[in-house]
Amino acid sequence: MSIIFHDLIGADPARPFSPHCWKVAMALAHKGLPFERNNVCFTKVLEVEGGISKIVPVVRDGTKVVADSFLIADYLEQTYPDRPSLFGGEGGQAMARFIESWSNSTLHTALAGIVMKDIHDVLEPEDQAYFRQSREARMGKKLEQIVEGREAAIAGFSTKLMPLRLTLKAQPWIGGSSPLFADYIVFGALQWARVISSAKLLEEDDPVFDWFERCLDLHDGLGRSVPALS
Structure with missing residues (x-):
């Protein structure tokens, strides 16, 4: 099952631009984890995952929901230790x-x-x-x-x-x-x-x-x- 990745977009959904969301996209790809982008505009962020965060990125991995790019990277590192490391220790x-x-x-x-x-x-x-x-x-x-x-x-x-x-x-x-x-x-x-x-x-x-x-x-x-x- 793919990880749901809530990503920030503007008027063009094909042009995600958030620097913090790009960190997470690259981290997910680094780990080789399939993910599905859910496009979110600024005024809809508080609707993401029951309002867990005032900002994106947010990811849902099964029942686990994590906000904040660094915390997401830390979660991926701990949850998927058999995949390429994001930190190297x-x-x-x-x-x-x-x-x-x-x-x-x-x-x-x-x-x-x-x-x-x-x-x-x-x-x-x-x-x-x-x-x-x-x-x-x-x-x-x-x-x-x-x-x-x-x-x-x-x-x-x-x-x-x-x-x-x-x-x-x-x-x-x-x-x-x-x-x-x-x-x-x-x-x-x-x-x-x-x-x-x-x-x-x-x-x-x-x-x-x-x-x-x-x-x-x-x-x-x-x-x-x-x-x-x-």
Whole structure:
């Protein structure tokens, strides 16, 4: 029986964009677990699994329901230990926690100033109203003000990736010799921008570009199955 994976979408159900949901999609594929996507828009999230979470991703595996991308990865690791590991041990799980904190605080913060209005523009009208109200209340400014420095944010984004760039000069994956959940955490952030925005964030001679392209090809091209926004 397939795992039910509640995933976030906008007006186009073929373009899931949530960075946290992409982490889970890649984790499920890494484990080789069949899953069925249930498309959810922003205003329907509270209807998922009896309102277990205010956000997605959420997965149902039989009678077990788990919310939060890291908790889902931990659940998959514990429940399916015979399948490829997402962490490579306790140390790898602790390292992934650090990578998630860095990605959320550095990459997501920088990307918000680039893609926030792009997200709004690909939603259905009802979701646009919710998204605008909730994000403007959270950030204390209009969406248009949030992205006022967009071009400068795009130009400066590369510097945010320096720790990753230096790591990838020494090893092929964040996880070392093969990808782990830590890779999917950062991949999710960059895939978010790729799917939702036409902003060019990576140069082709950047080691991060090569790594990201290889991430897109993982698991029979799961990431590449959603085209970049042109």
